[in-house]
Amino acid sequence: MGKNLTVGPPLPGRGLHVTCLAVMLLCGLHLTVTLLYYLDVHVYTGLMVRRVGSLLAKEGLSIAANNTGPSSTAAPGRSRSPPLRLQPCPETSPHLVGPLKIEFSQLVSLEGAKKINPLVREGGRFTPVECTALQKVAIIIPFRNRLQHLNYWLYYLHPILQRQQLDYGVYVINQHGEDTFNRAKLLNVGFTEALKEYDYNCFVFSDVDLIPMDDRNIYKCYSQPRHLAVSMDKFGFRLPYNQYFGGISALSREQHEKINGFPNDYWGWGGEDDDIYNRIVFKGMSISRPSNGIGKCRMIRHDRDKNNAPNPQRFNRIARTRQTMEHDGLNSLKYKVLEVKKYPLYTYVDVDIGGPGRPPSG
Ligand code: BGC
Numbered sequence: 001m002g003k004n005l006t007v008g009p010p011l012p013g014r015g016l017h018v019t020c021l022a023v024m025l026l027c028g029l030h031l032t033v034t035l036l037y038y039l040d041v042h043v044y045t046g047l048m049v050r051r052v053g054s055l056l057a058k059e060g061l062s063i064a065a066n067n068t069g070p071s072s073t074a075a076p077g078r079s080r081s082p083p084l085r086l087q088p089c090p091e092t093s094p095h096l097v098g099p100l101k102i103e104f105s106q107l108v109s110l111e112g113a114k115k116i117n118p119l120v121r122e123g124g125r126f127t128p129v130e131c132t133a134l135q136k137v138a139i140i141i142p143f144r145n146r147l148q149h150l151n152y153w154l155y156y157l158h159p160i161l162q163r164q165q166l167d168y169g170v171y172v173i174n175q176h177g178e179d180t181f182n183r184a185k186l187l188n189v190g191f192t193e194a195l196k197e198y199d200y201n202c203f204v205f206s207d208v209d210l211i212p213m214d215d216r217n218i219y220k221c222y223s224q225p226r227h228l229a230v231s232m233d234k235f236g237f238r239l240p241y242n243q244y245f246g247g248i249s250a251l252s253r254e255q256h257e258k259i260n261g262f263p264n265d266y267w268g269w270g271g272e273d274d275d276i277y278n279r280i281v282f283k284g285m286s287i288s289r290p291s292n293g294i295g296k297c298r299m300i301r302h303d304r305d306k307n308n309a310p311n312p313q314r315f316n317r318i319a320r321t322r323q324t325m326e327h328d329g330l331n332s333l334k335y336k337v338l339e340v341k342k343y344p345l346y347t348y349v350d351v352d353i354g355g356p357g358r359p360p361s362g
Contacts, residue, residue, distance in 0.1 A: 086129075099296075110154070126161065136200045203252075204248065216294045226287070229248040269309060
């Protein structure tokens with residue numbers, strides 16, 4: 001009798017066996033990957049929530065669902081690099097909480113602001129990781145000697161901007177020296193310097209002492225230049241006049257370039273925002289605004305700054321915007337950057353912009 005050399009089932013049966021094994025292996029692999037992903041997301045999120053929670057607790061704050069009080073400082077997101085293919089962020093962020101309690105009774109330190117914003121990258125940069133932001137926003141703050149105000153601004157604004165799902169960076173443009181302050185020229189410098197770092201397509205120009213009281217007042221750009229500080233406590237929560245464009249405004253790169261930027265020649269307090277309003281209207285655009293309720297803002301009270309007295313020439317200048325705007329603006333901007341420093345919550349640009357009748361050094 002010859003040996004039976006057959007060690008397995010006949011060939012068709014063996015094929016089935018191999019297929020079954022392969023399917024089982026695939027299922028096992030799938031289950032393992034799903035489990036690993038699940039564990040990763042939950043363990044990581046848990047760690048982040050606990051970390052932010054303990055940081056807030058140290059600050060005497062808490063993460064809560066309601067939006068009364070500093071709990072509204074909580075921000076969404078994870079600090080890891082985003083997955084490769086993200087959906088665009090929704091038109092309205094799901095993280096918004098609405099009205100906010102803004103107060104200045106307790107001093108805020110830079111450390112305190114840093115602790116509650118662990119997801120902000122060096123230089124004050126943030127990019128949502130759950131979706132691709134709809135706009136790249138540079139926030140430009142003209143500055144001199146207002147550190148305490150800046151701390152409040154960073155403390156309140158970073159969580160709001162993160163909840164708004166913006167890809168943003170914060171630029172503090174410091175006027176070096178003691179010459180008369182020039183807000184609009186510093187804003188032009190901020191626009192130009194921010195563009196050297198990133199392909200921003202929207203610019204929000206904000207005073208350092210203004211904090212929005214509702215996170216539905218989105219720091220982004222619209223089809224028309226946007227005015228955000230529409231109802232300030234300082235003005236009894238109303239517009240002081242219809243053409244008012246001061247405090248906080250947002251212009252897309254195209255809108256800003258269309259009006260040749262802002263005037264460089266308003267030294268001292270007042271008028272430059274009216275000039276900007278004129279430029280916008282003369283170029284055929286209009287102003288977009290949020291409602292009075294959503295556009296509420298608090299201003300940090302302060303004494304008048306040194307070297308920023310009301311500009312007596314402002315009325316004459318405003319009357320001539322139509323002529324001056326063609327040659328005074330981005331196309332005539334001259335300045336010298338003395339230092340660019342990356343802090344955890346903002347990029348600091350120290351700049352010599354000259355003074356009335358004095359060109360910048362260098
Ligand atoms: C000034 C503006 C200022 C406004 C509100 C106007 O007279 O020209 O620059 O923003 O008052 O204070």
